[in-house]
Structures are given as structure tokens and as C-alpha cells.
Amino acid sequence: MSSRDWETHQRHSQHIHNTRHTGKRLFVIGSQDQAGFKRVGGALVEHLDSLSPAASTPEYLANLAHTLAVARSGLSWRASILAESAVELRDKLSTEPGENANRASTSQPRIGFVFTGQGAQWARMGFELLERPVFRDFVAKSAAVLKDLGCDRDPVKELAKGGDQSRLGLPETSQPICSVLQVALVDELKAWGITPSKVAGHSSREIAAAYCIGALSQEDAIAAAYYRGKASAGLKHLKGGMMAVGYSAEEANKLISQTKLTSGKLRVVLDKRRVFARRLKVDVAYHSAHMNSAFAEYSASIAHIEPAPPSLGRPIMVSSVTGSEVEAELLGPYYWVRNLISPVLFTYAIKDLVTPADGDGKNTVDLLIEIGPHSALAGPIEQILSHHGIKNVGYNELFLQGVPLEVQKANGDSDGRLLTNLPPEFIAQNFPTRSLIGAQVPHMAENQFVWRSFIRLSEEPWIRGHTVGSTVLFPGAGIVSIVLEAAQQLVDPGKIARAFRLRDINLFAAMALPEDQATEVIIHLRPHLIATSGSAPASWLEYTVSSCVGTDQLRDNSRGLVTIDYEENRSEQMATEDTRIEATQIADNNTILKDCPKTYPKERFYQHMTKACV
Structure with a gap:
């Protein structure tokens, strides 16, 4: 290609590049549960209505598509909408939010x-x-x-x-x-x-x-x-x-050898037999x-x-x-x-x-x-x-x-920015959604932290082994684990968590997991205040783990206290004392193992629990 031809191509390309993108865009929506798309769609419709003409510009639509992709891409349920304008987007959010919803794979699809x-x-x-x-x-x-x-x-x-x-x-x-x-x-x-x-x-x-x-x-x-x-x-x-024909190779060869027809007549025969055929x-x-x-x-x-x-x-x-x-x-x-x-x-x-x-x-x-x-x-x-x-x-x-997708590039947009005025439902997550703890929801108040998840036996089949009688129960150790995971997400930026300590743990209601329904789980952490006076921050966090199935009322399953010990807050004397305590605990554990060498098989434990419930 001559230099003049190349310059012509470049001028044409630059003209196209400078044209503002006004075609259809991909808007992606995530939800922790399939029923949540109606709630998410309604919140976004109200937000678009409040903006009126401002939501119709290509710039805003590009920023909205980018924000939705970044803010909610980690949730387990996914849906998408193709829309060219705010009016079309609003219409689809009102009538078909989550219509093509799909549960994303937990692993990277090949x-x-x-x-x-x-x-x-x-x-x-x-x-x-x-x-x-x-x-x-x-x-x-x-x-x-x-x-x-x-x-x-x-x-x-x-x-x-x-x-x-x-x-x-x-x-x-x-x-x-x-x-x-x-x-x-x-x-x-x-x-x-x-x-x-x-x-x-x-x-x-x-x-x-x-x-x-x-x-x-x-x-x-x-x-x-x-x-x-x-x-x-x-x-x-x-x-x-x-011609494309809805026959196998064997069937097509048989027909051709039997009839020896020209293509035009062959099409007539196929139509009479109601076999798909298209030139x-x-x-x-x-x-x-x-x-x-x-x-x-x-x-x-x-x-x-x-x-x-x-x-x-x-x-x-x-x-x-x-x-x-x-x-x-x-x-x-x-x-x-x-x-x-x-x-x-x-x-x-x-x-x-x-x-x-x-x-x-x-x-x-x-x-x-x-x-x-x-x-x-x-x-x-x-x-x-x-x-x-x-x-x-x-x-x-x-x-x-569930394929990780750069939505901004897929939409042909550039320099998209995150919108900060979307409804709380769309606030970006600092941590990815986890199978048991779920995702952190927007703050209800200062120093109040809430996580929401939906546990399904079809996704966590290992839990089926923890039964009492014929009822599958979420293990008490599992409740403690999700509390520790929540606390881990609250570690102060720039600090190193040395340990997480728990006390006053109360497991007062079992969390039953039905086979055919999801169990909603709420984890709530807030400062444990001994008195109403004083400005010093509380060193302990009070937690509550609650659950419900379907439309039932939430029921508290466990309460207790948890605190985070930071490496930066430990003096040399404390480090020495911790080492001594740790050595003593290890020695005590070894003594117990020596005095009680026998183990109690888990199969016998569950058999015992089953008999106790009959």
C-alpha cells in the first residue's frame, strides 16, 4: 500500500475513532440470589428516573455500564442487558431484570x-x-x-x-x-x-x-x-x-445415490419430507x-x-x-x-x-x-x-x-469512571464474594458491618455429612469460621493481624439446612461497648450470626465476641510472654494426646447422635 493509501486509511480510521459511541451497550448485573434481580432492577430504575435527561448521554451510559461491571461482577448470579439508550435500559430493567440470569461457574470456564x-x-x-x-x-x-x-x-x-x-x-x-x-x-x-x-x-x-x-x-x-x-x-x-440440509452424511449420500436428482429437484424432495434445507x-x-x-x-x-x-x-x-x-x-x-x-x-x-x-x-x-x-x-x-x-x-x-470480561472494552468505551451516586445496592465490594460468608452489604451505620449469603446444599455438598437424625445442620465450627472470615476483612489497612481471639461464644440455636431451599445467613459485627461514656474505641467486636429459610423470620444462631491482635501493638515483653504461653499450651496438648491416645471415629459419633434423636 502506498503512503497516500495508508494516510487515507488512517484519516478514515481516525474519523471513526472520534465518532462518539452511541450504539448498544452491555450492562451486566449481579445478584447473590436469583430473586434479587427484581430488587436490583427496581432500585436502578428509580435512580435513572431521578436523573431524568442527565442519564441519557453516552458519557453517563458508558460510566454506568463500567460501574455495574466493577461493582457487582463478583456475585454468584449474573444477568445482562443490551440497551442503546437510557429509555431502553429502563424498560428492560422494569420488565425483564434477570430474565437471562445464570449461576456463574465457581471455576474459570474453558x-x-x-x-x-x-x-x-x-x-x-x-x-x-x-x-x-x-x-x-x-x-x-x-x-x-x-x-x-x-x-x-x-x-x-x-x-x-x-x-x-x-x-x-x-x-x-x-x-x-x-x-x-x-x-x-x-x-x-x-x-x-x-x-x-x-x-x-x-x-x-x-x-x-x-x-x-x-x-x-x-x-x-x-x-x-x-x-x-x-x-x-x-x-x-x-x-x-x-445447500445446508438437516440430514446426516450417511442419509444425504443415500438420498443422492437413490434419486440422482439435480439440486433444484432435490430441494423439492426435501421440502416434501419436511427436512430442513437452505441454499x-x-x-x-x-x-x-x-x-x-x-x-x-x-x-x-x-x-x-x-x-x-x-x-x-x-x-x-x-x-x-x-x-x-x-x-x-x-x-x-x-x-x-x-x-x-x-x-x-x-x-x-x-x-x-x-x-x-x-x-x-x-x-x-x-x-x-x-x-x-x-x-x-x-x-x-x-x-x-x-x-x-x-x-x-x-x-x-x-x-x-462466569468468564472475566473487560466490559468497558467490550462496549467500545474508554476512560470510564466509577459513579458514586448509585443506590447502596451497587456499591463496589472490597472483597470478593465467598461461598459461606457471601458479600458485605452497604453500612447501615458507622462501625456496623453486615455480610449476607445464601447457603445451598447443592453447592456445599460436604455439609450433608453433618447430620443429627435426618436433619442437616451447619456445623458450630462453621459458624465460628465465618465470623473469623468477617473479622479478617476488617483488618486495618497497612497493619498485620497476628491473631484473632474469640470469647463468650454462645451457640444457642442450630442452623438447619433444607435440601431444596437456600438458607439466608446474616453476619453482623459491631463494637462491644461496656459503657455509653468514653471516646476510646472498643477493642472487642460483638458478633451475631442469624439465618432463615424462604420467607421465614431471621433467627439468631450464635453470639459472641471477637478481637484482632495486631503485630504492631505487641511489645518485646509481650512477644516473650506469648511465646511462653504458646509453649505451655503445646506441652499440655501433647500430654493429653499421650494420656488419651484413642480417637472417637466420626462415624460412631454421628451414629450416636442419630440414636439420641430417635
Whole structure:
């Protein structure tokens, strides 16, 4: 590309960059329980109403989306809303808060990228993405590569064309531009913090998959796509085409061999049988005998391509040519010629992507993300997974599945700031949500600290072993543990906690955990004041642990006192005394173990408790 062409691209890119983002944004909402979305949505609607026109500006919407992502992303239930304006956001918060709510995984989901094949393109697809710096810069560099290869199709200009003016139906246009967009999306998602563990591509879109694993450079990926389209364009005289049919390969081959019908009549037969059939937006019969005529030209054009050597940490690529994993060093010219003329073994590729044949039968991918113009492969992928009995694989949901997501970058916003005037429900957490203690709620008063959680046996199955009779009880030691965890979150900044001490512990009501309902748990810590006079801060904190099930009233389960001993407050004499006391306690413990060597098995203990309750 000449310097003038490059400057033109840069001016166009800068114009797009300076355009204020006014499209749809992703607003993410978290809740500790599924029922909480109605409460959260109502509070946010009231807040938006109080702001009136001020909430309608793109700047405010960007800051609101950023604040919601930062403030409540750690909660166990997640929901999302796509909205372009404050009015649309308010409407969805009023009518469907938490409609797509999902419980986030407790572990990092393993992601698989699947790249959509040819035929799914449409006019102006991805044009709005040129607002994003990462995506825009990649497209501009790809345009320079295409220019050097002799391509007269400028990606930005082609994407800007709408309706009948679009040339995306032509192979010499769609092949390189679809690859440019998919590869640019790989870099865009990487900027959001999204990287896959495994990838697969349908048909020519294996080129983008190879780039994703680092086997092909940007230049080689664009060249492989461009020359593929150029070679395919020379086959239009064969008047080929492709059709997607809701048959297995075996069923389709049987039908073709039995009827020997032309495609038009074949479509009629399929319609009569009520079998799904749709002609693809291509005028070349890819992966058929027609492509043999393009073998020599395509092979010679890409002879210079050299795949990068393998390296640690790269995603794994599953080939739709072989239906199994493929090494990066094999993705050279010969592979791409095979990709052009061979059948697409997509069913085998998806199966191997999620559950490799040489594995233990367990899923190696938890979430599939389709990279392409739209979710064209959603139905086929669902059928493939169902056919093989593969379950628990999410599809096209990053945030809802618990994937850490840079929402500000996903929305195409920059320099977002945290809003400080949101309802208390949206105040950012200083500590992540924990399974038993939950999350700290906004302060009710000075020096009053409250945590709220919901304990479910389905999420904490280990507790089922602690039963009295037929009732599962939350252990008393567990109550003490969550109090200590709460106290740990109150350690003064910059100080080192040497120890946490408890006294006057009173466990006066058991906390029963039903199998089919969540148990709400409230932990409340406040200063323990001996008298109402005096200004010295209390050294002990009084705690209360309460619980309830469903709509029942809260019931206090335990009270006591806890204090934090800081390393900075201990003198040398105190340290010596503590060492002496500790040595005495250890000696006493060893004496007890020596005098009472027998242990009481937990099984006998629970059997005894069960009999006592009969």
C-alpha cells in the first residue's frame, strides 16, 4: 500500500475513532440470589428516573455500564442487558431484570472458539466494529496486505456498501474479507481478556482458527484466504452451489445415490419430507470435485506460506479436514489445498473439540463461542452435542458463564469512571464474594458491618455429612469460621493481624439446612461497648450470626465476641510472654494426646447422635 493509501486509511480510521459511541451497550448485573434481580432492577430504575435527561448521554451510559461491571461482577448470579439508550435500559430493567440470569461457574470456564464457514456473510456486517481501535487497526493493516497481493477489494469500502451494492456474495470478495473480520475479532476478544483453550473452524474459516493458535501470521492468513477466493472465482462457469440440509452424511449420500436428482429437484424432495434445507450464499461448490480444477492455481499461489513452529501455551486446534487435533507445523500450503477440496468433517471436529476420543470421556471445553457474522452454527452444534450425549456446554455467553470480561472494552468505551451516586445496592465490594460468608452489604451505620449469603446444599455438598437424625445442620465450627472470615476483612489497612481471639461464644440455636431451599445467613459485627461514656474505641467486636429459610423470620444462631491482635501493638515483653504461653499450651496438648491416645471415629459419633434423636 502506498503512503497516500495508508494516510487515507488512517484519516478514515481516525474519523471513526472520534465518532462518539452511541450504539448498544452491555450492562451486566449481579445478584447473590436469583430473586434479587427484581430488587436490583427496581432500585436502578428509580435512580435513572431521578436523573431524568442527565442519564441519557453516552458519557453517563458508558460510566454506568463500567460501574455495574466493577461493582457487582463478583456475585454468584449474573444477568445482562443490551440497551442503546437510557429509555431502553429502563424498560428492560422494569420488565425483564434477570430474565437471562445464570449461576456463574465457581471455576474459570474453558473456552472453545468455533469459526463460522462461508455463506453466512451479509452486507455491512461488522462495519460498526470499526469504531474499536484494535479491530480497526487490524482491518487497516489487512487492507495493506491485500493491496500488496494485488487485491482491488478494500475491506472498509466493501463493508460500507449496503443492499444491492454489496459484493460479499462473490468468492473473490467474501473469502478475504470474511477472514479479515474473523481474525480481527480474535484480536478484539483478546483485548477484552478472552482467549480460548481450543479452536475449530468450518471450511475456509480454519484459516482464522490457524491464526488464533499462532500457526499463521496475519500476512499468511490473509494470503491464504485471498488466493482461495481468487482460485474459486474462476470456477463460476461450472454453475455450482451449496445447500445446508438437516440430514446426516450417511442419509444425504443415500438420498443422492437413490434419486440422482439435480439440486433444484432435490430441494423439492426435501421440502416434501419436511427436512430442513437452505441454499447458501455461494455460487461455487466448495469441497466437491469442482474444486479439483482450482488445485494447481491455489497450491502455487500459497507455496510461500510457512506455519510457525509450536510453542507452549498455545490453544489446541481441531481440524475439520481430519476431524481430530492438528499440529501447528502441519498447517502449511498442502493443508490448505486439502481444506479446499476435502469434505468438511465438522461433526467429528466439534465432538473432538469438546470430548477427545483419547480422553476419559469428560468435557475439555465448558463454553463455545462462535466467531462469525451470526450464530449460523448454533443449530448444528446443538445437534452434534446432543447426538453424542454431551451436556453442560454453554454457547455464546461469556459473562453469564462466569468468564472475566473487560466490559468497558467490550462496549467500545474508554476512560470510564466509577459513579458514586448509585443506590447502596451497587456499591463496589472490597472483597470478593465467598461461598459461606457471601458479600458485605452497604453500612447501615458507622462501625456496623453486615455480610449476607445464601447457603445451598447443592453447592456445599460436604455439609450433608453433618447430620443429627435426618436433619442437616451447619456445623458450630462453621459458624465460628465465618465470623473469623468477617473479622479478617476488617483488618486495618497497612497493619498485620497476628491473631484473632474469640470469647463468650454462645451457640444457642442450630442452623438447619433444607435440601431444596437456600438458607439466608446474616453476619453482623459491631463494637462491644461496656459503657455509653468514653471516646476510646472498643477493642472487642460483638458478633451475631442469624439465618432463615424462604420467607421465614431471621433467627439468631450464635453470639459472641471477637478481637484482632495486631503485630504492631505487641511489645518485646509481650512477644516473650506469648511465646511462653504458646509453649505451655503445646506441652499440655501433647500430654493429653499421650494420656488419651484413642480417637472417637466420626462415624460412631454421628451414629450416636442419630440414636439420641430417635
